[in-house]
């Protein structure tokens with residue numbers, strides 16, 4: 218029925234069944250040898266590959282490095298983007314000054330900077346962190362600026378007519394009002410950060426999940442490559458859940474609708 | 477139950493030949509109001525009434541200091557108004573609760589801005605929460621409150637800040653009918669028990685007649701004062717209960733008169 222809700226159980230069943238279909242199709246394709254087993258290993262082989270990568274190999278180390286790269290560069294991007302975004306969404310002068318610059322950078326695809334970053338920053342952590350930073354920071358600034366502009370003018374004006382100074386309005390109205398959306402913006406951009414991480418590690422790295430996948434490619438270990446994809450997916454999901462949880466914990470006042 | 481409102485016959489607020497021309501982004505201009513003059517006595521409940529779009533909000537915002545008049549001037553206690561400050565507290569039609577603060581902290585907010593000590597803040601907030609009957613909800617967050625309760629928080633927050641004039645822009649316009657008249661009676665009793673001057677915008681005739689000591693009626697576009705005078709049927713008395721107002725002998729005539737004014741303006745706008 219158009220726009221008619223379905224029950225929660227039905228919704229979950231539908232959601233699970235698409236995965237069941239997917240894995241069954243995969244399994245059947247392997248069993249009936251419709252695919253080259255070298256290129257498409259059966260699902261269970263991906264799991265055993267993951268297990269041996271962790272137990273026998275150094276995969277946990279790679280995962281740890283990847284997570285640190287994402288967190289490190291993302292924190293850097295937040296430290297720059299949150300104050301700038303809030304200032305640009307609050308003061309017309311800040312917006313006029315910075316927005317032409319910020320929007321121009323948004324149109325440049327971050328991977329285009331990889332060659333020059335490698336020349337400037339060598340082959341250590343520098344270029345990877347820089348790529349992740351560039352890929353995220355300008356979008357984050359813009360998102361936060363837009364969310365700041367959406368803080369209702371009546372809230373600001375109420376505060377002014379209660380006697381608040383400009384500075385106090387900024388700190389006690391604009392900042393707390395936009396903060397829940399800042400966390401939402403972070404959640405959205407963290408997913409993008411994972412995308413650039415994989416690019417950075419595949420193109421120019423000997424450590425990390427992406428690098429492990431490129432090594433596996435050399436030895437035709439498709440099961441290990443797929444294990445890498447699986448881990449990246451799971452990590453992305455976990456970080457997303459972490460941010461959802463933080464939103465609920467920090468901004469509980471938004472959730473307690475009783476009337 | 478009725479009392480005389482004219483405890484002190486001194487002029488509080490003067491609007492003198494005020495005009496406001498807005499300039500749009502594309503350079504075109506619009507005269508929202510021209511040559512508006514009226515004055516409000518101390519402790520008076522002044523209602524601005526008129527068809528929609530005639531510039532009532534503009535006048536109120538100029539008094540608040542949120543807009544500057546293009547021509548003329550506005551004086552509070554003899555001083556020209558420059559920018560918003562604590563002496564003219566505003567209550568908007570849309571909810572303005574600070575969602576991240578409890579009801580109690582919302583009410584304390586203005587006092588905190590103005591350096592009132594914590595102990596005193598607490599006492600004053602408790603007093604005004606009692607007046608608006610929200611003591612039970614002092615530790616709740618606004619998202620747990622109904623629309624009428626949120627508006628009561630906004631009123632308590634403004635009152636607790638002891639402004640010289642309270643400005644209200646259709647404060648009950650978003651509420652359902654029953655909540656609205658409850659709020660109107662609450663407002664009547666608040667004004668009676670606190671020494672405040674109120675300027676309130678409304679387009680609800682019944683509300684204007686029940687609450688107002690004086691009604692300033694605006695003509696349509698560009699807005700200007702068409703009629704200005706005390707609400708006669710109450711004989712300069714205040715009424716606390718709505719039915720009492722409706723039962724007074726002059727009520728129907730007063731209502732009919734204002735409806736005629738409204739209609740004349742509406743027809744002019746309709747062409």
Ligand SMILES: Nc1ncnc2c1ncn2[C@@H]1O[C@H](COP(=O)(O)OP(=O)(O)O)[C@@H](O)[C@H]1O
Pocket residue numbers: 498499500506507508527528529530531532533534535
């Ligand atoms: N910020 C603004 N910029 C441009 N025009 C405005 C602005 N605010 C109000 N106006 C115009 O001024 C006129 C009066 O508006 P307003 O004061 O809101 O009237 P009312 O409150 O009586 O409905 C309207 O024509 C409106 O479109």
Ligand SMILES: [Mg+2]
Pocket residue numbers: 532533534645
């Ligand atoms: Mg209005």
